[in-house]
Amino acid sequence: MTLIVSNEDVEQVLTMDIALAALEEMYVDLGNGQAVSGPRVDILSGSSSHGAAQYGLKAMGGVMPRHGVGAMRLNSDIITWPERDGNHRREKVPAANGRWVGLVLLFSAHTGEPLMIFPDGFIQRTRVAATNAIGAKYLAREDTRVVGLLGSGWQAEGQLEALCAVRPIELIRVYSPNPEHREAFAQRLSQKLSREVIAVATADEAVRQADLIAAATNTLEPVIRPEWIRPGVHLSVIKVQEVDAETIEESDRVLFHTRAMIKEQIYRPGAERNPIKQAEEGWWTAPDAPFWSRLADLSDVASGHATGRQRDDEATLFVNNVGLGLQFAAVGARVYEAVRDQRLGHEVPTEWFTETVHP
Amino acid sequence: MTLIVSNEDVEQVLTMDIALAALEEMYVDLGNGQAVSGPRVDILSGSSSHGAAQYGLKAMGGVMPRHGVGAMRLNSDIITWPERDGNHRREKVPAANGRWVGLVLLFSAHTGEPLMIFPDGFIQRTRVAATNAIGAKYLAREDTRVVGLLGSGWQAEGQLEALCAVRPIELIRVYSPNPEHREAFAQRLSQKLSREVIAVATADEAVRQADLIAAATNTLEPVIRPEWIRPGVHLSVIKVQEVDAETIEESDRVLFHTRAMIKEQIYRPGAERNPIKQAEEGWWTAPDAPFWSRLADLSDVASGHATGRQRDDEATLFVNNVGLGLQFAAVGARVYEAVRDQRLGHEVPTEWFTETVHP
Numbered sequence: 001m002t003l004i005v006s007n008e009d010v011e012q013v014l015t016m017d018i019a020l021a022a023l024e025e026m027y028v029d030l031g032n033g034q035a036v037s038g039p040r041v042d043i044l045s046g047s048s049s050h051g052a053a054q055y056g057l058k059a060m061g062g063v064m065p066r067h068g069v070g071a072m073r074l075n076s077d078i079i080t081w082p083e084r085d086g087n088h089r090r091e092k093v094p095a096a097n098g099r100w101v102g103l104v105l106l107f108s109a110h111t112g113e114p115l116m117i118f119p120d121g122f123i124q125r126t127r128v129a130a131t132n133a134i135g136a137k138y139l140a141r142e143d144t145r146v147v148g149l150l151g152s153g154w155q156a157e158g159q160l161e162a163l164c165a166v167r168p169i170e171l172i173r174v175y176s177p178n179p180e181h182r183e184a185f186a187q188r189l190s191q192k193l194s195r196e197v198i199a200v201a202t203a204d205e206a207v208r209q210a211d212l213i214a215a216a217t218n219t220l221e222p223v224i225r226p227e228w229i230r231p232g233v234h235l236s237v238i239k240v241q242e243v244d245a246e247t248i249e250e251s252d253r254v255l256f257h258t259r260a261m262i263k264e265q266i267y268r269p270g271a272e273r274n275p276i277k278q279a280e281e282g283w284w285t286a287p288d289a290p291f292w293s294r295l296a297d298l299s300d301v302a303s304g305h306a307t308g309r310q311r312d313d314e315a316t317l318f319v320n321n322v323g324l325g326l327q328f329a330a331v332g333a334r335v336y337e338a339v340r341d342q343r344l345g346h347e348v349p350t351e352w353f354t355e356t357v358h359p
Numbered sequence: 360m361t362l363i364v365s366n367e368d369v370e371q372v373l374t375m376d377i378a379l380a381a382l383e384e385m386y387v388d389l390g391n392g393q394a395v396s397g398p399r400v401d402i403l404s405g406s407s408s409h410g411a412a413q414y415g416l417k418a419m420g421g422v423m424p425r426h427g428v429g430a431m432r433l434n435s436d437i438i439t440w441p442e443r444d445g446n447h448r449r450e451k452v453p454a455a456n457g458r459w460v461g462l463v464l465l466f467s468a469h470t471g472e473p474l475m476i477f478p479d480g481f482i483q484r485t486r487v488a489a490t491n492a493i494g495a496k497y498l499a500r501e502d503t504r505v506v507g508l509l510g511s512g513w514q515a516e517g518q519l520e521a522l523c524a525v526r527p528i529e530l531i532r533v534y535s536p537n538p539e540h541r542e543a544f545a546q547r548l549s550q551k552l553s554r555e556v557i558a559v560a561t562a563d564e565a566v567r568q569a570d571l572i573a574a575a576t577n578t579l580e581p582v583i584r585p586e587w588i589r590p591g592v593h594l595s596v597i598k599v600q601e602v603d604a605e606t607i608e609e610s611d612r613v614l615f616h617t618r619a620m621i622k623e624q625i626y627r628p629g630a631e632r633n634p635i636k637q638a639e640e641g642w643w644t645a646p647d648a649p650f651w652s653r654l655a656d657l658s659d660v661a662s663g664h665a666t667g668r669q670r671d672d673e674a675t676l677f678v679n680n681v682g683l684g685l686q687f688a689a690v691g692a693r694v695y696e697a698v699r700d701q702r703l704g705h706e707v708p709t710e711w712f713t714e715t716v717h718p
Contacts, residue, residue, distance in 0.1 A: 004707075004711050004712075006711075006714075007714050007715070007716060035404070036402055036403070036404050037402075038400045038401075038402040038416070038418070039400060041397045041398060041400060041418070041420070042397075043395055043396075043397040043420055043421065043422050043429065043684075044395070044422075045394070045395050045422040045424050045429075045468065055422060055424075055429060055468040055469075055471070057397070057420055057421075057422055057429040057431060057466065057468075059397070059400065059418040059420060059431055061400070061402055061416050061418060062402065062416075063402050063403075063404040063414060063416055065404050065414075070402065070404075070414060070416040070435060072416060072418055072433055074431055074464060076429060076466040076467075076471040076472070076473070077471055078469075078470070078471050092717060094717070095469070095470040095471050095472075096467075096470045096471045096472035096709070096713045097470070097472070097709070097710075097713070098715075099472075099710070099713035099714055099715055100471070100713065100714055100715075100716070100717055101466065101471040101472055101473065101712065101713050101714075102714060103464075103473070103712055105433060105462075107416065107435040107460065108435075108455075109404065109414040110414075110437075110454070111437070111454040111455045111456070112414070112435040112436055112437050112454050112455045112459070112460040113435070113454075113455035113456070113458075113460055114435070114460065114462070117711075117712070119712075119713070119714035119716075120714075121714045121715075121716035121717070122716065125716075154716070154717065325402075346711065348363075348707070350455070350456070351456075351458070352363050352365075352476075352705060353363075353460065353462055353476070353478075354455045354456070354458035354459065354460050354478070355365075355366050355458055355459055355460075355461060355478035355479075355480045356366070356457075356458055356459075356480075357366060357459070357478075357480035357481065357484075357513070358451060358453070358459055358480070358513065
């Protein structure tokens with residue numbers, strides 16, 4: 001039987017600790033050449049509906065031999081590029097009857113058969129958050145107590161939860177442009193995490209005295225300012241656009257999630273249809289920048305091929321530049337085990353997804 | 360509702376004529392920049408089962424705005440590399456309870472939602488065959504009557520059927536190493552196509568006096584010999600390994616399926632695990648060969664940006680070097696329309712594959 005599982009099922013079984021453990025062993029295997037992650041492929045085209053929207057079909061996958069699984073995550077998105085608060089943002093339209101479409105297919109690497117199909121939503125936030133938290137584990141000071149958080153959305157919530165799982169955080173100052181959003185976020189997360197979470201009116205106020213400055217926005221322009229770099233601070237971003245080249249140059253130690261995929265592969269027909277050039281171009285598409293030679297990947301550190309923070313006064317930076325398809329295999333293996341044990345999800349005959357011919 | 364459809368359902372609705380029409384309009388759109396095909400991604404790793412097998416997870420997709428669909432084809436394969444008849448062959452093990460795993464997910468480019476999930480087997484053979492037939496339509500002489508066919512497998516059968524749909528073929532001589540296979544093939548195809556199909560004992564015998572020489576093998580070494588080139592002949596191969604650089608150089612006019620994907624993207628961890636180097640390297644990974652500048656793609660000819668056969672005495676060659684993910688969108692759109700009309704397949708709630716969160 002192949003299991004078809006919902007985000008609610010995933011949420012029921014996937015704790016942050018499970019995700020952190022799954023990803024930590026994944027980075028070890030990846031750094032040791034014992035697991036493999038494929039490139040992310042983005043196919044973009046015009047869409048005949050929803051005004052100036054694009055249609056995006058995305059695939060990213062990986063194979064985790066340790067657990068005998070491979071995973072492929074697919075996204076089928078209607079994308080718009082509205083301007084909000086002076087910044088351009090990439091927004092996905094819930095055009096599937098009010099819903100979005102992101103799917104992970106988990107396969108057995110022993111038999112090839114599909115084990116489970118599940119939506120990518122809950123696991124997506126969890127893996128992004130856990131990745132930055134693992135970055136913080138290697139780079140942030142052990143005594144990191146104060147966090148300055150930029151962003152109060154869905155990803156920001158996950159980031160905070162994950163950071164609190166790896167460092168003894170006591171105080172969080174959160175800034176986002178909309179006062180209602182940041183206030184609601186502060187109230188909710190104070191309760192949820194039993195930490196002091198305070199909404200503040202400016203980014204500068206949020207980052208003042210912070211041991212760790214985390215961005216979790218959907219902006220396409222830099223939000224981390226180089227002047228925030230000071231001895232001992234750790235900076236954490238969930239996308240390349242949140243940081244500028246100067247900040248990378250000025251930081252003492254910088255880890256990327258994976259430099260191999262710094263240039264996303266985007267395929268589109270004919271003329272340029274994307275109105276927002278900076279969504280795709282920036283320091284990360286300039287391979288000659290001087291800082292590249294002193295960067296390492298998270299998997300290099302996890303597998304002992306590079307080092308994390310060495311001194312308390314280093315200023316460090318983690319750039320979660322792009323996701324890895326392999327993450328869905330590593331975390332998916334744990335989710336599959338748990339949902340099967342707990343008999344969650346819908347069972348569909350595996351024969352519906354296999355065939356008797358040999359292509 | 361999302362439809363889950365079987366190969367039998369696809370076979371019931373997908374005729375060669377429908378596939379040819381779907382692909383011809385696809386090449387026009389592709390050549391005009393109105394459709395987009397993503398790269399093929401192959402992720403290979405060791406597999407702990409089935410002896411020296413590898414596990415391969417593959418994805419290829421495309422978007423066809425004309426029909427408002429995108430498609431992603433996924434393969435999850437247990438792969439071995441046995442030596443047969445002196446040649447190394449890539450073979451997939453039916454490890455999923457005696458079955459193979461190849462899936463196509465067809466999405467709406469208007470709403471993003473998954474419209475249909477179906478196995479890739481029948482459509483795979485049909486699209487490969489139809490592609491070479493469209494190549495023959497642009498390159499083979501109008502009066503092509505005699506075919507020399509190398510190979511008597513599943514792909515060879517599709518090739519012959521498709522070629523007969525585009526040219527007035529009367530006689531086919533088929534060679535493959537196993538006498539029983541080629542005899543059975545000749546008998547079966549004579550009946551099926553109402554043409555004279557004769558099994559012969561050597562490749563030379565098969566190609567003598569042939570107007571069109573078609574290879575449809577799973578060998579990884581060249582089977583087309585340069586000395587077979589003569590005025591007016593058309594050569595057709597279904598993979599780069601079947602032809603050598605000399606044959607490309609000596610042919611008067613050469614079309615590729617798509618040169619952009621001549622170098623497959625293969626990702627694997629750590630050390631080289633593939634025992635068969637020629638599966639991945641050859642003239643097609645040597646970008647400096649002199650012939651590249653005089654080649655064109657099938658979509659260039661279909662869209663009027665390059666020309667097909669110009670004279671009866673030209674020796675022509677079509678290299679179906681790699682499949683395009685876009686083919687699954689183009690043909691899948693037609694299949695979806697037909698299976699929905701005929702109420703075939705299993706209906707599953709689309710909500711099982713969509714979500715209320717926004718990753």
